[in-house]
Amino acid sequence: PVCPDVDFVVGDLTVKPFSIDHDAANPVAYRVQCGERSVAVATDMGHYDQYIIDHLRDLDALLLESNHDVRMLESGPYPYYLKRRILGDHGHLSNENAGRLLNCILHDRMKKILLGHLSKENNYAELAYETVRLEIDEGDCPYGAADFSITVAGRDQMSEIVNL
Numbered sequence: 049p050v051c052p053d054v055d056f057v058v059g060d061l062t063v064k065p066f067s068i069d070h071d072a073a074n075p076v077a078y079r080v081q082c083g084e085r086s087v088a089v090a091t092d093m094g095h096y097d098q099y100i101i102d103h104l105r106d107l108d109a110l111l112l113e114s115n116h117d118v119r120m121l122e123s124g125p126y127p128y129y130l131k132r133r134i135l136g137d138h139g140h141l142s143n144e145n146a147g148r149l150l151n152c153i154l155h156d157r158m159k160k161i162l163l164g165h166l167s168k169e170n171n172y173a174e175l176a177y178e179t180v181r182l183e184i185d186e187g188d189c190p191y192g193a194a195d196f197s198i199t200v201a202g203r204d205q206m207s208e209i210v211n212l
Contacts, residue, residue: 052076066103068093071138079103085212087111091165094139096149104153108212111201112149114163114180115140116170124170140165143176147183154184154191160210164201173200 050056052067052074060083065076070092077090077100088104091113104110121131121142134140141149146163163176177200181193201207 050076064103066100068100069138070094071133077103079107087210087212091115093141094137095145096141096152101149101152104149106155106157107153108157109160109162109210110153110158111162111164112146113141113165114143114146114171114176114200115165116142116167117175117179118142118144120175121167121170126169134170140167143171143179144183146176147180148187150180150184151187151189154189154196158196159212161196161198162201162207162210163198166200166203168203176200
């Protein structure tokens with residue numbers, strides 16, 4: 049079984065699962081390290097806190113949820129209960145919150161940011177990309193969005209191969 053905060057090894061990789069808040073049984077995100085390099089996959093997070101920030105620090109690459117545009121979700125076709133679930137602390141990160149989280153973890157060695165897990169009904173690639181870039185540019189970190197390679201992972205196709 050995969051347990052939060054219990055590392056395991058697969059070949060040369062050390063996998064570090066950590067807890068996230070989502071409406072599922074014991075959900076985790078993953079940080080994977082190989083030597084001095086580390087990447088993470090963090091989706092299905094209703095919100096982030098210092099614990100999550102700490103697990104996403106000093107990465108070389110990150111696939112981060114940028115699930116929805118709040119205004120599209122609020123005015124979209126989903127029933128009210130589903131909108132509340134997605135917007136809640138055990139739902140999904142909005143584009144704005146993805147950008148805000150990135151402001152907490154960006155650093156000089158970050159080589160690649162992939163925005164993923166976009167809602168088909170409540171988001172689109174260009175909006176997620178531009179919103180995240182704007183949050184970084186207007187945020188409190190010393191970096192601008194242009195300092196990093198940021199792309200949007202396709203919903204139904206393989207993403208680019210990232211070499212670190």
